[in-house]
Amino acid sequence: MKVIISDSYEELSKKAADLFISILQEKPQSKLGLATGSSPVGLYKNLIKAQKEGEISFHWAKTINLDEYVGIDPQNEQSYQYFMNDNLFDHVNIKKENTHLPKADSNDEKYTEEYNKLLDEFGTRDLQVLGLGPNGHVAFNEPGEFLNKRTSIIELTDQTIEANSRFFDSKEDVPKYAISMGMADAFNAKTLIVIANGKNKKEVVKKLLKTDKISTDFPASLLLLHPNCYLFVDKEAIED
Numbered sequence: 486m487k488v489i490i491s492d493s494y495e496e497l498s499k500k501a502a503d504l505f506i507s508i509l510q511e512k513p514q515s516k517l518g519l520a521t522g523s524s525p526v527g528l529y530k531n532l533i534k535a536q537k538e539g540e541i542s543f544h545w546a547k548t549i550n551l552d553e554y555v556g557i558d559p560q561n562e563q564s565y566q567y568f569m570n571d572n573l574f575d576h577v578n579i580k581k582e583n584t585h586l587p588k589a590d591s592n593d594e595k596y597t598e599e600y601n602k603l604l605d606e607f608g609t610r611d612l613q614v615l616g617l618g619p620n621g622h623v624a625f626n627e628p629g630e631f632l633n634k635r636t637s638i639i640e641l642t643d644q645t646i647e648a649n650s651r652f653f654d655s656k657e658d659v660p661k662y663a664i665s666m667g668m669a670d671a672f673n674a675k676t677l678i679v680i681a682n683g684k685n686k687k688e689v690v691k692k693l694l695k696t697d698k699i700s701t702d703f704p705a706s707l708l709l710l711h712p713n714c715y716l717f718v719d720k721e722a723i724e725d
């Protein structure tokens with residue numbers, strides 16, 4: 486794992502964008518794995534700017550996302566579909582039919598099967614953007630006795646509901662389930678671009694940088710197995 490430390494979130498976002506941009510420039514038909522959450526917002530802003538300035542084009546690119554809440558309307562401002570449109574897709578020259586997010590109206594397994602089929606067709610991505618949960622979760626793969634290999638419907642932990650409630654009117658409004666790629670799918674990319682910024686990521690970053698153990702109790706530790714993983718952190722996430 487290569488650790489890149491920046492003084493500020495702005496600098497971190499610029500550095501992560503530089504790596505993303507170089508991959509897309511080299512291969513305009515790149516298959517891009519994307520993530521939601523506050524961490525990649527700055528990266529996406531830089532990508533929008535780079536596309537507007539003609540540095541990159543999304544015309545030939547395809548995207549696939551990690552996760553989505555179960556039973557949420559895509560028009561709902563808290564849905565990950567809405568987030569992706571609002572933070573990236575609506576502002577760049579990507580063809581909407583080339584963008585993919587999981588969708589599940591209920592806990593029915595047919596939704597996970599559909600997404601796994603899509604992932605199989607999609608194949609290995611050129612890059613995958615990832616954030617980290619404060620408890621070390623990756624996508625919505627929560628710490629536990631085992632981790633899912635492939636897409637699953639996951640019951641969110643109280644800690645994740647709490648962490649994500651900042652985007653909702655109240656904690657009660659946060660959906661209880663999510664559909665999420667499993668660990669094998671989430672890491673099926675040639676390059677991982679992991680972003681962890683701000684004080685509330687200090688514990689998870691500290692643990693990740695210290696550990697030499699791979700554990701399902703700490704899903705982020707599996708990043709240590711990937712041969713080409715870049716961890717972008719800002720000072721706030723690393724300094725005591």
Ligand code: GLP
Nearest residue numbers: 522523524615616617618624625
């Ligand atoms: C959410 C998402 C993750 C994301 C994480 C961190 O629960 N499912 O994919 O990486 O939390 O979010 P944030 O970037 O807002 O801290």
